[in-house]
Amino acid sequence: MTFFLAVVRRTLSTLVTLFGVSIIIFVVLRLLPGNAVTAAMGVSEGLLTKGQVAALDRYYGVGQPVIQQYWSWLHSLLQGNLGISLASREPVSTLIGTALPVTLELALFAMVIGIGIGVGFGVWSALHPGRWQDDIGQGISVIGLAIPTFILGTVLVVFLSTKFHYFPSSLPFVGFFTNPWLNFQQIIFPALVLSLGIGAAILRTTRAAVLEVYNLNFARTALGKGVSRRAFIWRHLFLNALTAVTTMSGIQLGYLLGGTVIIEQIFILPGMGRLLITSIANRDFPVVQSVVLIFAAGFVIVNMLVDLFYTVIDPRTRPR
Amino acid sequence: MSIDTIGATLPSPLESAGGEVVLRRGGWLRAIWRSRNGRIGLITVILVLLGGVCGLAGWTPYGADVQNPSTVLKGVSWAHVMGTDQFGRDVFSGALQGLGVSLEIAFLSVAIAGVIGTLGGIAAGFLGKWTSATIMRATDMMFAIPTVLFALAIVTALGPSVLDSSIAIGVGWIPIYVRVVRSPVLALRESDFVRAGRVLGYSRSRLLFHHILPNVTGVIAVQTSLALAWAILAEASLSFLGLGPPPPTQSLGEMVSNSSSLASVAWWTLAGPSLVIVIAVIGFNFLGDGLRDASDPRTRTR
Numbered sequence A: 001m002t003f004f005l006a007v008v009r010r011t012l013s014t015l016v017t018l019f020g021v022s023i024i025i026f027v028v029l030r031l032l033p034g035n036a037v038t039a040a041m042g043v044s045e046g047l048l049t050k051g052q053v054a055a056l057d058r059y060y061g062v063g064q065p066v067i068q069q070y071w072s073w074l075h076s077l078l079q080g081n082l083g084i085s086l087a088s089r090e091p092v093s094t095l096i097g098t099a100l101p102v103t104l105e106l107a108l109f110a111m112v113i114g115i116g117i118g119v120g121f122g123v124w125s126a127l128h129p130g131r132w133q134d135d136i137g138q139g140i141s142v143i144g145l146a147i148p149t150f151i152l153g154t155v156l157v158v159f160l161s162t163k164f165h166y167f168p169s170s171l172p173f174v175g176f177f178t179n180p181w182l183n184f185q186q187i188i189f190p191a192l193v194l195s196l197g198i199g200a201a202i203l204r205t206t207r208a209a210v211l212e213v214y215n216l217n218f219a220r221t222a223l224g225k226g227v228s229r230r231a232f233i234w235r236h237l238f239l240n241a242l243t244a245v246t247t248m249s250g251i252q253l254g255y256l257l258g259g260t261v262i263i264e265q266i267f268i269l270p271g272m273g274r275l276l277i278t279s280i281a282n283r284d285f286p287v288v289q290s291v292v293l294i295f296a297a298g299f300v301i302v303n304m305l306v307d308l309f310y311t312v313i314d315p316r317t318r319p320r
Numbered sequence B: 001m002s003i004d005t006i007g008a009t010l011p012s013p014l015e016s017a018g019g020e021v022v023l024r025r026g027g028w029l030r031a032i033w034r035s036r037n038g039r040i041g042l043i044t045v046i047l048v049l050l051g052g053v054c055g056l057a058g059w060t061p062y063g064a065d066v067q068n069p070s071t072v073l074k075g076v077s078w079a080h081v082m083g084t085d086q087f088g089r090d091v092f093s094g095a096l097q098g099l100g101v102s103l104e105i106a107f108l109s110v111a112i113a114g115v116i117g118t119l120g121g122i123a124a125g126f127l128g129k130w131t132s133a134t135i136m137r138a139t140d141m142m143f144a145i146p147t148v149l150f151a152l153a154i155v156t157a158l159g160p161s162v163l164d165s166s167i168a169i170g171v172g173w174i175p176i177y178v179r180v181v182r183s184p185v186l187a188l189r190e191s192d193f194v195r196a197g198r199v200l201g202y203s204r205s206r207l208l209f210h211h212i213l214p215n216v217t218g219v220i221a222v223q224t225s226l227a228l229a230w231a232i233l234a235e236a237s238l239s240f241l242g243l244g245p246p247p248p249t250q251s252l253g254e255m256v257s258n259s260s261s262l263a264s265v266a267w268w269t270l271a272g273p274s275l276v277i278v279i280a281v282i283g284f285n286f287l288g289d290g291l292r293d294a295s296d297p298r299t300r301t302r
Helices: A002-031 A036-047 A050-060 A066-078 A092-127 A132-146 A149-163 A180-214 A217-224 A229-267 A272-281 A285-313 B003-009 B028-034 B036-057 B091-126 B129-143 B147-158 B162-189 B192-199 B204-240 B252-259 B267-295
Strands: none
Touching: A002 A066, A002 A285, A002 B129, A002 B147, A050 A066, A092 A132, A092 A180, A092 A229, A092 A272, A092 A285, A132 A180, A132 B267, A149 A180, A149 A229, A149 B204, A149 B252, A149 B267, A180 A229, A217 A229, A229 A272, A229 A285, A229 B147, A272 A285, A272 B147, A285 B147, B028 B036, B028 B267, B036 B091, B036 B267, B091 B129, B091 B162, B091 B204, B091 B252, B091 B267, B129 B162, B147 B162, B147 B204, B162 B204, B192 B204, B204 B252, B204 B267, B252 B267
């Protein structure tokens, strides 16, 4: 029951945050540019059908006061009307429907690899502080933190294309369900590049958290009473370091989502990031607005789940 | 000795853990120099700043955008330490100029984020419950938009120029300053010397600017160094995506992006600008580490 209450409270505060996010996006994209939206609409109006213009008018609340414009936009959003792309004249929801799965797959792969690298090498280097295993971990974390994704990605593409004649642009992107193996080949390299940054951050956190637990009394007691090494590492050390690792993973998701924009551009993946960049170049505001909002919503919701996940993994945070 | 000076010399929880006051006036450089990362960071940052200033002032070996058909795609040599590109331009000169622009944008954006964020953090930590709650809620909301995306959205709205890029990059970093500054301010507000000052009837602004602000400078300095590293990265990413300052200004990210099709025959066009970005980012990160070690002995690497 109390858990249920915690869920409700957290959901409500997430909704408030999302509401605020929508206001920020509205202010940034609609009020700053001196009404570039209406200007952009005026240019492309001739190309749209009457129904589309009406839908966009409703979406933007053209000719209404600012507050009304915002409500009009929010209302459309809640009804699932994301507007119509000024460049391609397709509903934004259609564009996002095809782009979102690509980005989700990329982010999921990168997250899994990143957590794998981070936790694996983090625990490994924490168990051997100051030895060569630790140096490997430190090396990975410095590389991951200092080399930007776009450099790593560009270098990898150049390397693959000269040594293995792999060109990201040679084949159009294939969905997972059409051809899983080809899809895997297309997604694995970008996911690897993307994972290194978050992997490095998770590695640092894991190492620090495991080292901290290692020095606590209960850990020494466990070792003293002869708990097996494997059980000690995973049940005593890792389980207690898990909270820190989870928090870090949640935070890193934001960087990861930002990173997808760059990686998709380098590896020519037709995901949300590429959609965003194309739309920025075309000043296609309905698409930009929706993409940023969806990224933010994803980030907020995952972090809500992370918070709730604490109560599952850590009994101390359970509401009494 | 007045209570005021006693308060100032008492070790705050931030400055000492082992009972020693680490930061005396003017001891900053020595304190940074004491940690290995701080030493590396300090030297690197000085070199990077020198390079950037040379780039901005035009003191480069060759003109940054002078095209020369006789030196097209020349490799690394003493005459061209980073080679030349497809127009015969010296990559090193271009990279220095790009570094200058990057630093300009990075410093501007960190100034924006630092001033607004620090004031917000102090207000959230020091002022009443409602102000605090409002500011923290707003920060949460800004935090929800991944910083790179935030920058992209603002660049879309404002368009690319040095100032607009700076705003775009700076705004996303404001919530981080707010969070980082707020928690020590909260702790300081309840510390004995601030309470003593309150009992003595000091005005709010005196407490804030003479007693609390000097004690959070360490935190702000660390954050500023890390923010600069991030801002250089963000600027490079934006210009890599073609959303940096418009030509003829060369920027590092744009140079990396342009070189991607050339790099299989002329690796130096990719290596040069990449190296400059990585060195700058590592430098500011290490300097941040050094500053942290200097201002908080608990994290000092021995």
